[in-house]
Amino acid sequence: MDLESYKYIVVEGPIGVGKTTLTRKLAEHLGAQAVLEQPQENPFLEKFYRDAARYALQTQMFFLFQRIQQLQELAQSDLFHTRFVGDFLLEKDPLFARLTLADEELKLYEQLYQHMRPHAVQPDLVIYLQAPVETLLERIKKRGITMEASISPDxxxxxxxxxxxxxxxxxxxxxxxxxxxxxxMAEREEDFQQLLSHIIEMRGKRAFLNRGE
Known part of the structure; x- marks a missing residue:
């Protein structure tokens, strides 16, 4: 499958793994529109990092509404003429909810999620980025976002x-x-080209790219 055939690609992975950076680079390379999470717009996020138990539900609900709105706008777009690269799947939203919400809050969230979840456009390809926790912590520290400083290894x-x-x-x-x-992949062109080659050469539903040191 050649790169021109991909109309909607999603890059996913945990905090600090590099998904937004890769999303922007892929969008630029493909002449696509980037669909990015906007954590800076969440008024509860900084409070959540300071007091997770108190602000988890508000933080989670804001992100849920935000992501649904973005996907609804995407569904209304002309995918025949516009290409997209996003840095989130809506289906990952419950992963965070299950880590942070208390039992009754989680039940409320899950009811709202199932009720509000749109029939979202499915991606042509999902790129799932992985890295060890130690690497994620180093990258989070390097990018220096103050409110992320309290993210724990656990x-x-x-x-x-x-x-x-x-x-x-x-x-x-x-x-x-x-x-x-x-x-x-942001700074080493050979790494980015290796990724593109794997995308083009993909056959079937699942493939792996694992480059050592």
């Missing part, structure tokens, strides 16, 4: 485990799993 490990379980059974779209520990 939370990141549980988040990575949740992503692994989710994508182990994922079959809604072709899936390319990329070990991003030793890759720098």
């Amino acid at each position: 939370y990141l490990q549980r988040l990575c485990d949740s992503y692994s379980r989710f994508f182990y059974n994922y079959d809604a779209a072709p899936l390319l799993i990329v070990n991003n520990e030793h890759m720098n």
Whole structure:
């Protein structure tokens, strides 16, 4: 499948793995529109990082409404003439909810999620980026976003485990799993070209890209 055939690609993965950076680079390379999460617009996020138990529900609901609105706008677009690269799947939203919400809050969230969940456009390809927790922490520290400084290794490990379980059974779209520990697709053109080659050469529903040091 050549690159021109992909109309909607999604890049996913845990915090700090590089999904937004890759999304922007892919969108630029493909002449596509980037569909990006907007965490800076969430008024509860900084409070959540300081006091997760108190602000988890508000934070989660804001993101849910925001993501649904973005996907509804995407569904109304002309996918025959406009290409998109996004940095989130709506289906990953419950992963965060299950990590942060108390039992009664989670029940409320799940009811709202099932009620509001749109019939979203399915991607032609999902790229799932992986990296060890130690690498994620280094990257989070390097980018220097103040409110992320309190993210704990335990939370990141549980988040990575949740992503692994989710994508182990994922079959809604072709899936390319990329070990991003030793890759720098934003700054090393050979890494980015290797990714593009794997996308073009994909056959079937699942493929892997794992480059060592």
